[in-house]
Amino acid sequence: MSIETLSAPPARSTRSLSSLFVLWRQTPLSFRIGLIILLIHFVLAATGPFWAPYGYSQMGTGRPLSGMSWAHPFGVDQLGRDIFSRVVYGAHIVILLSLSGTLLGLVVGAVLGLLSGYVGGWFDEILQRFLEALISIPFLVLALIAIAAAGPELSGNPVLIVLVVALVYAPRIARMARSVAVDIATRDYVTVARLRGESAWSVMRRELLPNATSVLLVEFALRAGYAPVLIGSLGFLGFGLRPPTPEWGLMISENRALIMVTPITVLGPGLMLASLVVGLNLFTEGLARILGRTVKLGVQ
Amino acid sequence: MGAPVIAVEGLSVSYRQGAGFSRVVDDVSFSVAPGEVFGLVGESGCGKSTIALQLLGYRSPAMRTDAGSIAFDGGDLLALDRVELDRIRGARIAFVPQNPTTALNPGIRVGAQIDEILAAHGQVDPDKRVARTLELFGLVGLPSRPDFLRRYPHQLSGGQQQRVCIAMALACDPAFVVLDEPTTGLDVTTQEQIVALLIDLRARLKMSMLYVTHDLGLLSQIADRVGVMYAGRMVEIAPTAELFTDPKHPYTRGLIGSIPRIEDESGLPARPLRGLLQRHNLPKGCPFAPRCDWAETVCFEERQELATAGGAREVACWRWPDISVPDDARAVVESPELDYAERLLAIDNVSVIYGSGQNAFLALRDISLDIGKGETVALVGESGSGKSTLARAVAGLLAPAAGEIRLSGKRLAGIVKDRAPEERRLIQFVFQNPDASLNPRARIEKALARPLQFFFGKSSAEDVMAALADVRLDDKYSARFPDELSGGERQRVAIARGLIAEPTLLLCDEILSALDVSVQANILALLQRLKSERGIAMLFISHDLAVVRMLADRVCVLFRGDIMEIGRRDQIFAAPFHPYTHSLLEAVPTPLKPHPRREGVREMTAAPSAAGCAYAGRCAWQIGDICETERPPWRETEEGLRIRCHHTLEELSRRATWPNAASINAEDQKALQ
Numbered sequence: 001m002s003i004e005t006l007s008a009p010p011a012r013s014t015r016s017l018s019s020l021f022v023l024w025r026q027t028p029l030s031f032r033i034g035l036i037i038l039l040i041h042f043v044l045a046a047t048g049p050f051w052a053p054y055g056y057s058q059m060g061t062g063r064p065l066s067g068m069s070w071a072h073p074f075g076v077d078q079l080g081r082d083i084f085s086r087v088v089y090g091a092h093i094v095i096l097l098s099l100s101g102t103l104l105g106l107v108v109g110a111v112l113g114l115l116s117g118y119v120g121g122w123f124d125e126i127l128q129r130f131l132e133a134l135i136s137i138p139f140l141v142l143a144l145i146a147i148a149a150a151g152p153e154l155s156g157n158p159v160l161i162v163l164v165v166a167l168v169y170a171p172r173i174a175r176m177a178r179s180v181a182v183d184i185a186t187r188d189y190v191t192v193a194r195l196r197g198e199s200a201w202s203v204m205r206r207e208l209l210p211n212a213t214s215v216l217l218v219e220f221a222l223r224a225g226y227a228p229v230l231i232g233s234l235g236f237l238g239f240g241l242r243p244p245t246p247e248w249g250l251m252i253s254e255n256r257a258l259i260m261v262t263p264i265t266v267l268g269p270g271l272m273l274a275s276l277v278v279g280l281n282l283f284t285e286g287l288a289r290i291l292g293r294t295v296k297l298g299v300q
Numbered sequence: 301m302g303a304p305v306i307a308v309e310g311l312s313v314s315y316r317q318g319a320g321f322s323r324v325v326d327d328v329s330f331s332v333a334p335g336e337v338f339g340l341v342g343e344s345g346c347g348k349s350t351i352a353l354q355l356l357g358y359r360s361p362a363m364r365t366d367a368g369s370i371a372f373d374g375g376d377l378l379a380l381d382r383v384e385l386d387r388i389r390g391a392r393i394a395f396v397p398q399n400p401t402t403a404l405n406p407g408i409r410v411g412a413q414i415d416e417i418l419a420a421h422g423q424v425d426p427d428k429r430v431a432r433t434l435e436l437f438g439l440v441g442l443p444s445r446p447d448f449l450r451r452y453p454h455q456l457s458g459g460q461q462q463r464v465c466i467a468m469a470l471a472c473d474p475a476f477v478v479l480d481e482p483t484t485g486l487d488v489t490t491q492e493q494i495v496a497l498l499i500d501l502r503a504r505l506k507m508s509m510l511y512v513t514h515d516l517g518l519l520s521q522i523a524d525r526v527g528v529m530y531a532g533r534m535v536e537i538a539p540t541a542e543l544f545t546d547p548k549h550p551y552t553r554g555l556i557g558s559i560p561r562i563e564d565e566s567g568l569p570a571r572p573l574r575g576l577l578q579r580h581n582l583p584k585g586c587p588f589a590p591r592c593d594w595a596e597t598v599c600f601e602e603r604q605e606l607a608t609a610g611g612a613r614e615v616a617c618w619r620w621p622d623i624s625v626p627d628d629a630r631a632v633v634e635s636p637e638l639d640y641a642e643r644l645l646a647i648d649n650v651s652v653i654y655g656s657g658q659n660a661f662l663a664l665r666d667i668s669l670d671i672g673k674g675e676t677v678a679l680v681g682e683s684g685s686g687k688s689t690l691a692r693a694v695a696g697l698l699a700p701a702a703g704e705i706r707l708s709g710k711r712l713a714g715i716v717k718d719r720a721p722e723e724r725r726l727i728q729f730v731f732q733n734p735d736a737s738l739n740p741r742a743r744i745e746k747a748l749a750r751p752l753q754f755f756f757g758k759s760s761a762e763d764v765m766a767a768l769a770d771v772r773l774d775d776k777y778s779a780r781f782p783d784e785l786s787g788g789e790r791q792r793v794a795i796a797r798g799l800i801a802e803p804t805l806l807l808c809d810e811i812l813s814a815l816d817v818s819v820q821a822n823i824l825a826l827l828q829r830l831k832s833e834r835g836i837a838m839l840f841i842s843h844d845l846a847v848v849r850m851l852a853d854r855v856c857v858l859f860r861g862d863i864m865e866i867g868r869r870d871q872i873f874a875a876p877f878h879p880y881t882h883s884l885l886e887a888v889p890t891p892l893k894p895h896p897r898r899e900g901v902r903e904m905t906a907a908p909s910a911a912g913c914a915y916a917g918r919c920a921w922q923i924g925d926i927c928e929t930e931r932p933p934w935r936e937t938e939e940g941l942r943i944r945c946h947h948t949l950e951e952l953s954r955r956a957t958w959p960n961a962a963s964i965n966a967e968d969q970k971a972l973q
Contacts, residue, residue, distance in 0.1 A: 005769070005772040005773070005774055006772060006773050006774065006777075006789065006792075007774045007776065008773070008774060008776035008777045008780060187736050187737075188731040188733065188736040188737035189736065189737055189738055189739040189747075191697065191729075191731070192729065192731075192737060192797070193750075194697075194716065194717075195695055195696070195697070195716055195724065195728075195729055196724060196750075196751060196754055196755075196801075197716065197717065197719075197721055197724045197754075198754070206739075206742070206750070207739055210739065210741035210742065211739065211740065211741055213741075291741075293740070293741075293781060293783060
């Protein structure tokens with residue numbers, strides 16, 4: 001007997017250029033707002049040094065501790081440095097260090113966690129106990145231990161800061177990734193891959209990772225938001241970037257004693273930090289929804 | 301018929317979809333008389349569950365009632381506010397959900413859950429509540445003992461859980477009960493018990509019911525009248541017997557035609573409906589017009605309201621008077637006579653044990669089974685019988701504790717990763733649930749290209765297209781994500797993914813059970829064609845004996861990990877039967893079959909002892925202690941049918957009553973032609 005061939009309903013096209021605007025309109029609002037905030041930050045980071053009114057370590061730009069004014073929107077610190085200029089100069093440092101540190105932590109954590117959740121058994125058992133041990137150490141203490149172990153000559157080195165951020169975050173992200181993997185690993189499509197004889201690495205890359213993206217992205221945004229605070233705390237303790245580097249966290253801790261006198265000196269960098277965190281969160285939340293196909297893009 | 305208990309008038313409901321709303325129930329009207337059981341049937345997504353929820357006054361922010369009224373107790377349910385609804389729900393209108401496991405709160409004892417309802421509806425005396433709960437448990441066939449009230453849901457079987465849900469619904473003597481697929485999640489024998497209970501309750505309590513299901517066969521046993529829905533519209537309403545013997549609407553005809561019939565000895569496929577419901581492409585007129593063989597221009601252009609079609613019947617079709625001639629019976633397929641002499645797969649004395657030590661559970665006991673080249677062997681049995689376990693052992697997902705499995709004479713390693721790539725390629729697995737078997741983040745082309753790349757080292761778009769064409773899907777599907785496909789389409793893709801590796805053996809684990817009847821018929825036809833064209837051997841697991849009868853060359857009946865009976869298809873469906881096979885056959889719901897009187901159906905009393913027959917303790921034909929103490933011998937007929945039972949073959953033949961119970965149906969079938 002004849003069995004009919006089914007014909008798929010017309011596809012949504014995402015190819016043509018004229019549809020780009022329509023696609024933009026279909027993206028979740030959070031995605032659009034987040035993307036705009038992030039773009040502002042990136043533009044600031046990329047171009048800031050070329051148009052900032054003062055140098056980041058230039059002293060005597062105005063009366064120390066004077067509040068907001070047109071010349072000094074974020075005020076002037078104890079040494080007479082213009083906070084706004086310092087914030088603008090610092091943008092690329094903050095974004096580069098915290099994003100790359102978190103990204104490294106995410107990659108390491110996701111790979112370890114997904115593999116551990118899929119493979120199970122002894123590998124999982126041992127790795128999890130090890131990661132739990134790392135997590136049980138308060139993260140500042142862990143960071144200090146790592147920095148101390150690296151030796152004094154590396155102290156204040158941006159690469160070390162990135163590695164420390166990754167070290168602090170990776171175990172936490174790995175645990176999250178593992179719990180997701182344990183759930184996905186029981187799905188039939190993973191069983192199909194296993195029956196085919198795919199390696200654990202291949203299963204992780206093809207089957208687990210694409211389905212863990214939304215969780216991992218949200219995790220990334222959250223962690224990336226705290227990273228500047230972590231880097232700042234290290235700086236405050238004298239183990240991070242050294243003054244006068246215009247890193248936002250460092251600036252907040254430098255000026256924190258002045259909060260009663262000129263709150264704007266703390267609020268300025270704080271506001272920038274907050275908007276970066278909010279922007280990152282909105283963007284990744286929206287991105288997760290697009291990748292997770294709860295919001296479908298396409299032109300009929 | 302007196303005044304209806306509940307009357308739905310012109311009900312239209314929409315769900316939010318993206319920016320707008322899409323209509324899921326469109327101008328539906330029907331009423332249910334006192335003491336009547338009204339069946340609502342249709343494929344998934346036709347709007348039947350939405351109507352069921354509307355009858356309970358369920359409202360959700362994502363849902364909008366566009367028009368209509370539901371008259372009940374002299375008021376309009378749709379106009380009531382929350383407080384008034386709370387008073388009616390549970391007391392005057394009750395609900396039995398589809399899945400009792402999720403409907404019962406796992407943290408509350410079952411007695412307390414019923415107590416809650418009684419308390420909420422004004423029974424203040426705790427002693428009376430307990431007495432009533434015990435009475436209800438007796439009513440639904442649960443032990444009405446105080447200690448049973450103190451059980452938690454997880455301590456009950458699925459069937460018992462559903463009985464608790466039914467008791468809950470009956471707690472306040474409602475005037476009207478809505479049942480949403482109450483037996484769908486249960487296995488055949490349990491399903492049959494629940495249906496028997498409902499029929500019994502209906503006779504005793506004279507309740508009105510709305511029974512929502514996709515299973516027409518089931519409705520024939522319990523419903524007085526049936527409403528058939530398609531794409532949100534009611535297309536036909538008719539008294540049950542008339543609907544089955546003389547369906548008027550082309551969709552109803554197709555639906556009834558797609559039901560696999562257990563008495564059908566021909567092995568011919570059910571006649572599937574043409575095409576698929578394409579929601580984005582519904583005509584202005586009749587939604588079924590694009591799939592209808594009789595459609596004319598008027599069908600596409602003008603909408604047909606439900607109109608009287610003689611007697612108590614109503615049908616929404618422009619053409620029904622012209623198509624009363626029954627269309628041809630089932631299509632004929634030429635299946636080549638294959639010689640299965642050459643053995644492909646040999647399962648030798650395989651046992652599988654789950655757990656270890658004290659908790660060890662023998663899932664398969666000493667199973668031996670052969671599959672010839674190109675042969676389809678069906679594994680039949682209720683849930684927990686070890687069907688899936690056997691398939692998983694063959695696939696290499698779990699290692700047998702004893703025995704060995706050989707493919708073309710070569711011993712297969714227990715676990716898949718120890719097998720050679722070629723061995724992994726030759727055995728492919730298709731899973732039950734098409735929703736879970738495709739990676740939701742991979743486009744179809746990616747899902748199909750991967751096995752090609754993995755096994756053959758290269759993949760091309762043409763190969764992927766060819767694989768899609770094999771399962772009758774066109775090129776456009778390759779760029780889709782699984783969530784853009786219907787269940788049937790996904791199952792086709794899953795089959796294509798198995799076939800693309802060019803296996804010699806396909807393991808099919810209940811691959812039809814998650815699909816609608818009409819879709820099932822399509823996939824079944826597809827499997828039959830693959831079988832005859834490609835000569836692929838199949839291990840086909842199913843609890844649906846009618847499907848098995850169409851597809852299988854040989855059937856193996858399992859119970860609690862032990863083979864009860866094994867033989868060619870025609871032998872299995874004829875006397876002598878193993879007592880268990882017989883009870884399975886009797887339990888199959890068939891359109892218009894009068895409900896069989898089951899003598900001596902017993903709940904499992906005790907776990908079977910390792911020494912005796914696995915079925916002892918539930919067997920209606922049990923001889924005595926010998927069944928529990930001594931493993932029954934194989935009894936073999938001259939044609940090669942093997943039955944494991946202490947009864948002699950003559951005795952088993954003598955006791956068999958099965959095909960006769962369905963004889964009425966054979967007459968109906970003649971009337972159909």
